[in-house]
Amino acid sequence: MNLMPATRRAAIAAAVFMSASLVFAQGDTWPSRPITMIVPSSAGSGTDLMAREMAHRLGMALGQSIVVENKAGGSGIIGTQAVVRAAADGYTLLYTNATNMVMAPALMKSVPYDVTKDLAPVAQTAAGGVFLLVSNDLPARNLKELVELVKSSPGKFTFGSWAVGSSGHMTMEWLKRQTGMKIDHVPYRQVPQLLTELTTGTLKIGFADPAAPLPFMESGRLRAIAVTGTVRLPRAASVPTFAEQGYAFEPVGWFGVFAPPGTPAAIVQRLNTEINKIQQQPDMVAKVTAMNIAPPPTKSPDAFRSMMIQDLQMWKRIVADTGITVDN
Template identity: 45%
Template sequence: MFSNIPRARTFAWRTAIALFMGAPSAIAHADSAYPARPIRMVVPSGAGTVTDQTARLLADRLTVALKQTVVVDNRPGANGMIANETVARAEPDGYTLLFTYSATMTVNPWLMANLPYDPVRDFTPIGRSSAPGGNVLVVTSSVPARSLKALIDYVKASPTELAYCSWGVGSGGHLAMEVLKARTGIKLRHVPYKTATQCSNDLAAGHVQIGFADSASALPHLKSGRIRAVAVSGPERLLPLPDVPTMSEQGVKFDYASWLAVFGPRSLPAPIVSRLNAEINKIIASPTERARFEAMYLRPGTPSKPDDLARLVRDDLAAWGEAVKIAGLKAE
């Protein structure tokens, strides 16, 4: 059937067919060789935060498992948008990954009018590393409250408007406080910071009076007595603070939880996703590694599939959307 086609064109045509037929095996070979060079893990938080510490633990163990260096790249600011956009625009080759906290995927879409990424469309879910948890509501040492009710009463009786800090507009700390305000009628002035560590440091220094903080940045100041914990957001008490009740236990319903997870850019090849998911599951299932998580006061997650993470993102998008409505916040 090629008899009337010039010899050169016939050769080119046959070569193209051969390349096309061989493409799947070539792609499979490329995926099976993964990783062939160091991997960058982009993190939307600054050094010393729970997100950063967990990312470094995971990167350390993945470096061993994958036999390639996994480098943590901290990109804090804009409530995670900088880091998330970096990965959303990266090549889907498995060499740029995102390790992020849930608010960047499930809260930002409700509060950021011009969000430069879509949490469902622009990422490939890989695996979750931590169980759903919450943050700790703390006060500076000059505030006498030792329970959520006492704090509410103290704020309402204050002759001046007190200030609370968070790690950015739309962060979990911001939204949790706005829900608390809506449900209790208290008034507080919001002071956003770039990182949770900065928020905790200024609470300890007394520059702001109240705030939600992650356990990693809050614990040194809690131990020193410069700040005091009065409640925990999320469904369970925190490992390092077993005597501090949740908000729901203290009469203010708050069932929203946060989590930490790994994502890749959209269209990340399935073999790479499966490889990374399998290694993450091995890490969080290992008794040794679980002990390392718990030493950082984190509850490690249970092994899961990428589809489980995708479903969690969709479900939590709806839940946090309701929280935004309760808080009376609007996209800006």
């Protein structure tokens, strides 16, 4: 019988012990140095502001600083790919939104990663939607009346959103196919321009994010007749959802935190627990509400993953139905 030399057996045993000890120590002492939170959006954007608030609070909870690094470009691909390629040690996180995580992969012909496999969902941090807005001189007061008005005058109206393939654009494309409306899309480079033209009546129908239209809505210069998502928004509680008006539009706007694939489950769970605690802090709720975004219900990493996959599948169906794609 060919026995392994005792010295070799001892060396292998020592290596296994040291490896196991290293893994245990990493999980036991994490985080022992600053964490980088990558944001695939420009500084000052809504996603960036949300990320910085979360980074500050999460850093205090973990006892380590969290440095926000903006890597904008490519519809979120540049920053997201940086996290996909990062070490799975809990020291690199991604703070992003539904547009980057589910809409871009659905719309683009080629994305260099699979969001359902190449990232570890950690926690959802906010939920929201987009407003369907109309000018004050448009007689429609709700979604049903708008559909009837547009159908009564095919080709007369146009609608605006902030980009080809934006959630506002794709929401209307979905609605067109549900109702038989004929209405063309006008993409705007900037939301302020879109809102200005709505207030003057140059544009009659448009979509915008939850925050930018609020001053115009609150001063009565334009009206919101519907909002996407599953709940009404906190600073516009009188505006009903699409679903409440008989149009069951499923996807929800959201923000969330992700980690590189293979990040230890214990680290992901620790992050999820701390983020969910932060979401319940009264002053955090107040800050999110001020942005007209709803704090989300507490979700486990698996529940967050399931929601993301459901949204991705819905957007893929909408893209397939409309034939709209966006070049990288």
